Amino acid sequence: MADEVKALIHATAIARGGACVLLRGESGSGKSDLALRLLALRWADGLPIFPEIGETNTTADAVFRLVSDDQVILRREGEGIIASAPATIAGKMEVRGIGIVDVPTIASARVVLVVELVVPDAVPRMPEHHSAEILGVVLPLVRLTPFELSAPIKVALALASAAAELGQEARSGVSRAPSA
Numbered sequence: 001m002a003d004e005v006k007a008l009i010h011a012t013a014i015a016r017g018g019a020c021v022l023l024r025g026e027s028g029s030g031k032s033d034l035a036l037r038l039l040a041l042r043w044a045d046g047l048p049i050f051p052e053i054g055e056t057n058t059t060a061d062a063v064f065r066l067v068s069d070d071q072v073i074l075r076r077e078g079e080g081i082i083a084s085a086p087a088t089i090a091g092k093m094e095v096r097g098i099g100i101v102d103v104p105t106i107a108s109a110r111v112v113l114v115v116e117l118v119v120p121d122a123v124p125r126m127p128e129h130h131s132a133e134i135l136g137v138v139l140p141l142v143r144l145t146p147f148e149l150s151a152p153i154k155v156a157l158a159l160a161s162a163a164a165e166l167g168q169e170a171r172s173g174v175s176r177a178p179s180a
Helices: 031-040 151-172
Strands: 006-010 012-016 019-024 048-050 065-068 071-077 080-084 092-095 099-102 108-117 130-134 137-144
Touching: 006 019, 012 031, 012 108, 019 031, 019 151, 031 065, 031 092, 031 151, 065 071, 065 080, 080 137, 108 130, 108 151, 137 151
Parallel strands: 019 108, 108 137
Antiparallel strands: 006 071, 012 019, 012 065, 071 080, 080 108, 092 099, 130 137
16 A cells, blocks of 8 residues: 555564554563563463453463564554564564574554553552554553563553453544543
């Protein structure tokens, strides 16, 4: 498509049940480490993945899959953003101390959440709602500390919530407005 809007960003994208989260942060901030721990996270079959819209997961939905590590191609598709990997790094992840490894991947997924990796003092106990605008699409944004033991669970919960909210908006015709 000639007028397709695309971008290549420094981030890691990982998806569960077709919903993708972008992990953003400075080099060395823990994007790949958190993604690796998400890949190891497995929910029990039948656990509601998007409870507000009545969907439950299957075995395939119960696990996270890497979309892309370190660099992510983003393209706008309608009112959404689709993430994919550059061909040169598809299916690969850099694991500090080990090197480049092959990991389970999916070719692309719709981005529904942005997680900004920050130091512990930058994570409020009761955060306000924030958003990030990417290619003209407003997405929910949360700030997390990547090396906390609970970080993968927090990402999974935030991703399920963002995906459910997106489903509610699609049914109602409401769209998000940007916030700081």
